[in-house]
Amino acid sequence: MAKKEQDLQQVVEDALAEQKVPHVKFKGIDPRNIDVDRLTKPSKETRQERWGKGLTFLAIILIGVLIVAIIGFVGMHGLATFIDNKVNVFHFLFSTDWNPGAGKNHVGAAAMIVTSFAVTLLAAIIATPFSIAVALFMTEYVSGKRVQILQSFMELLVGIPSVVYGFIGLMVVVPAVRAVFGGTGFGILTATLILFVMVLPTITSLTVDAFKAIPKELRKSSAALGATKWQTIYHVVLRAARSRIMTAIIFGMARAFGEALAVQMAIGNAVLMPYNLVSPAATLTSQLTSQMGNTVMGTLPNNALWSLALLLLIMSLVFNFLVHLIGKKG
Amino acid sequence: MNAKKTNRIAAGVIYFLVGIVILLLIGIIGNILITGVPHLSWHFLSSESSSFKAGGGIRDQLFNSLYLLLLTLLISLPIALGAAIYLAEYAPDNWFTQLIRTTIEILSSLPSIVVGLFGYLLFVVQFGLGFSILAGALALTFFNLPTLTSNIEEAIKGVPQTQREAGWALGLSNWKTIRGIVLPAALPGIITGVILSAGRVFGEAAALIYTAGQSGSTVDYSNWNIFSPTSFLNIMRPAETLAVHIWKVNTEGIIPDVNVVSAGTSALLVIVVIIFNFGARALGNWIYKRLTAAKIK
Amino acid sequence: MENWQDQKSYIKTFTEDECAISTQDLSVFYGGTVQKLFNVSLGFKKNTITALIGASGSGKSTFLRSLNRMNDRVARVDGSIMFHSLDVNQSKINVYELRKAIGMVFQKPNPFPKSIRENITYALKANGHRNKKKLDQIVEESLKAAALWDEVKDKLDQSALALSGGQQQRLCIARAIALKPEILLLDEPASALDPVSTAKLEDTLKQLRKKYTMVMVTHNMQQASRISEYTAFFHLGHALEYDTTTNIFTNPQGEITEKYIQGSFG
Known part of the structure; x- marks a missing residue:
């Protein structure tokens, strides 16, 4: 254990010594002075974000409306047989008499x-x-x-x-x-x-x-x-x-x-x-x-x-x- | 019976069933190509179809199919892209997103004849568009949207999260990150998805019978005025596609060379589907290589 | 390590003027209830490199990613983050501007699949920089600052993906510097690199220290001791110890810190 601690000490000291001698002279860009005001104000990005999210959400809503419309329209017309033409649902499901031209008692889809x-x-x-x-x-x-x-x-x-x-x-x-x-x-x-x-x-x-x-x-x-x-x-x-x-x-x-x-x-x-x-x-x-x-x-x-x-x-x-x-x- | 013997028998049965399926595959595709390809002459592709005599071609149907495909993609791509971006990038994990996903699944499993009939009800009758290319393109859009949306969503999700983080960490808005970084990286997958869905649209007939119609009007290919009833570009004219044509000539059975016309058209459809299927992947891979190539230019 | 909460600990503090950024009681929750970070209050001195060390899952990366609000989408972050006398952990803060001021470099190099030049100019252009000359100048300066210029100056229009992993990571640093941030956050920047690339990267960081404040997560103790002035030790979501790197490595207060450092060296 003592040996190990010594080793550790050595590694750290080497490393710390190395730290103190940077070999190349640094030139490069300076950090800009941060304009603190901008941190609290909406920017171009805020608007982009709202626009993008809104636009894509619109596409989703469109698909949602579409499926509701399909179910709604087909449902409305499909139910007309039973509501407007007074066809019995059980007749429709279980009768084999299919001749809708002849009246409401001939609409069996079985x-x-x-x-x-x-x-x-x-x-x-x-x-x-x-x-x-x-x-x-x-x-x-x-x-x-x-x-x-x-x-x-x-x-x-x-x-x-x-x-x-x-x-x-x-x-x-x-x-x-x-x-x-x-x-x-x-x-x-x-x-x-x-x-x-x-x-x-x-x-x-x-x-x-x-x-x-x-x-x-x-x-x-x-x-x-x-x-x-x-x-x-x-x-x-x-x-x-x-x-x-x-x-x-x-x-x-x-x-x-x-x-x-x-x-x-x-x-x-x-x-x-x-x-x-x-x-x-x-x-x-x-x-x-x-x-x-x-x-x-x-x-x-x-x-x-x-x-x-x-x-x-x-x-x-x-x-x-x-x-x-x-x-x-x- | 011992285990070894069962094992051998099971393997035998599996190979036998697979053999039948392979024969079936080869038989079907071979049959379509062998009976159809000989009829694919220039005359067949470039002349008008005949309504009761033999020897008609499929020029208008071919153009209509391509034109409808183009319009369908033009309408459905922006919507599917938007929806896919929302689902992949913005959608929070909540009941609403779940509902939307279920909705899209339902739309994708709706029988295409139901989609077609809905299109008939809404566009042809309610909006008074009549049997028209526009009504057909809208019906095909419904048919195409769910597949295209999920194809594009998959492609977008395939872009590594680290790319998005790189954009966010540079102070880019999420939207800018999506548009400038995620979408270009997803492009190969998106293109593959679009082409694959295009193959499906190209062969679809049930959604079109009652929307784009089953008859062709006189089409004038030199008339560029899209408002003229005879212009090939007019989106308000009825238009029969290749797939609908096959269905119609077979169910009506008026022209004497039904089989010749159907076989030729079928072969053409299948060839197009083959090109789309393999082309989609090849093109996607090619673009991917271009985007990530070591050397640009 | 059951009794870790009883261990002696020392958290170094700086005055607000000395700090480039500091946190006050920062806590992070995932999925509403799972707490990953517990009331961490640390200040980072201007123009120094601070290393965040600790075992996997100790919360050091979570902490780092909270500083430029990268956790916003996945977690709830409580407490305050002081930057220029402003608590930037508020919903009214413009995170896009904040991230431009606090750059970040990730564990895996993640250059865009664009040319080297475009990697650096992309965000600048998005910010409205249009002047081509100015852009070229920034490209050169930031690549020089990231010690990459000499290696890539002749192939600025080639794909960044053709660079080696180490070069890619330095490109990512150049990309972050091009926005002229005050602070650079580094999330295990060398973990995916080979030793030679790591050495180059460390050199680069040491030079950047003159102008930037850097906070770096690392698993590599040698690396922490080689380049950082201060080190914070994280354990199970708590900041247990924070002091000069020399003190932490040679004279840790707590038993766990000592064990971790020895274990990681041994």
Whole structure:
């Protein structure tokens, strides 16, 4: 200890001695005399700050107003069916009698609601195993260039416009379904297959994020216990990512539920309760797309379509809510 | 069954599923390009579309798509930039900011057909704009705003905090720091984000069917008077885009060469998306290198 | 070190005229309730270098960043900061003007991704300096003051990011000096630098002492003893000891101070 203190003393003394001999002569700018008054007065910067904050806040408010306007307008027109035209809400939700031109007792949207949910759920069910497999492949099995290639392919898949998917559906899927199952080739199955491809990249990329978020140590410690790769994946990776995979699937479903044109081109557009997967049907979006131009603003047939739009909007809010719910729990 | 065997089977299943997806990817993109590219002749790109005969082109639709994209970006970029700056730099951590973020999420997950119908209601009917490029650009703006805002916000947040502190410590206002230091540093990311969102806008059809309309008017490319109804620059004329064109010819099915026109147009759309996707990153990287290069000039 | 509050301590005081800046009962709270700094009252003598030492998390950086109100956005700062007989820790104070008068250099060199020249002129231009000749003169003077001129005078228009870490840090000092502040705050300015760059940086600081008042946070005891006249020791958010550097290093009053200094040297 004494030795150490001596050393310390030496170091300090050396350092202090060195301090006293600055070797270069200093020339440079002098500090300015601070004008104390300026410290208490607003300046150009104060004004800039107010301006910048105000301007950007305005942009935010604009977006807020926009969403309120969308919900307000669609809500107002969508509710007109029930308020002005006195259509019973239960009739609208559960009846399959859709012929709004014939009066308020023929505004049953059940067939479209069921079809919308059917294509959405089926597409998600088919896409999920593929998405998980691709995501596992990209995070657990390969690395480097191959991941990047697959990733940019997936991004490309997201980028392909939905009408192009609709067109491929018409060219490839419809004839294939017709050849295998007979009938027209239009229907839930065709729409489902198209939506499967469309939601695949959405679910996959979010699942990849989920897997990447799991700390490497968890995998290592599992491997250190002698677990095989699959055991690690099954017991550690999939379990830890469970809630985020659910979120990914819901995002995919939201995309499928709201997709309009690709579905409208492939589903046949007949407002019938689907009794099998290969008969023509209609979803909320396909009906909106094909009929909005054929009705007159303010009439019951038009209001009924707005009610379908309102339903879409509500479902979109529900999907959002579910994502938040899972986020909180997970 | 022992663990090793399960492990092998699991790997097999995963490779099998991935194989199918890859085949699917190649099949889809190959199909679009192989059936479409042969039709992409100069004649196809430079002649008017026909309403009932075969042999029509997509000149007006191509121009309309580009023009709408430009207008949409012109309207949405300032708003998205402002909103993104607010969220990244000013927003306090409170319930209001949370509400705004939720709002933007909701807007981003709204089906585009709903956005389009809202645009129809508000602009086409309420404001009396009729089916017009302006109404279409406004609808596309709504469609684009949430994505663009979050893309730009990410880019801004990627700028190291030390850069901001450097600006503040020099007595610069926060706003000046953002404009002069943060935004230039975030530029590569912002440009990438803008181009990626542009790809989405370029292919969007559902939001346009009831706003920009499904028919083209007679367009005169030598008429530079933007108030003239036939001017190609007139923003009050109805305008069908490439994506809407594909949808329309397929649902109406009047022209005999539907498949040829659709395949060609689809290929064009996909090629543009590919260019946007890869171009966005390349351009972003290039600008980044220019900004941080050892030597300027 | 459980009984640190009982340790003998000595806080040197100066008259207000001697001080360039001083604090009175400065406390800092994060997130409303978490207190990081407890009633620190220190005065910093004009034209000296004062070192702030202490373990990580002792509050020395928090204290330093409060002096030019850099903590405004993230924390609540109570107490007063006297600068030219004015309490500058008030909401009515124009922080932009204050920061021009109290410059700051950070732990990691953070030049802007602009040219060397623009790094220095950017803030000046924002303040309305337009005269190109005058600007060139300030660039030269401040680079000379930061002992960087000879190394960069031929490449003023090249990107500042191409400089070495040590050069970048001196550029940051030049950038701060160009605004002609009275006080320079340095937050571990040499921690990211190699020994040679550190030596150059210390040389620069020693010369700047003639005209500027400097307060410097450092982890490096040798550095503190090499260049500072006064040293304050921080512990768990309290300023425990403040005296001449010689006294602190050779004859610390408190046991904790002694232990810290020995531990850090050993």
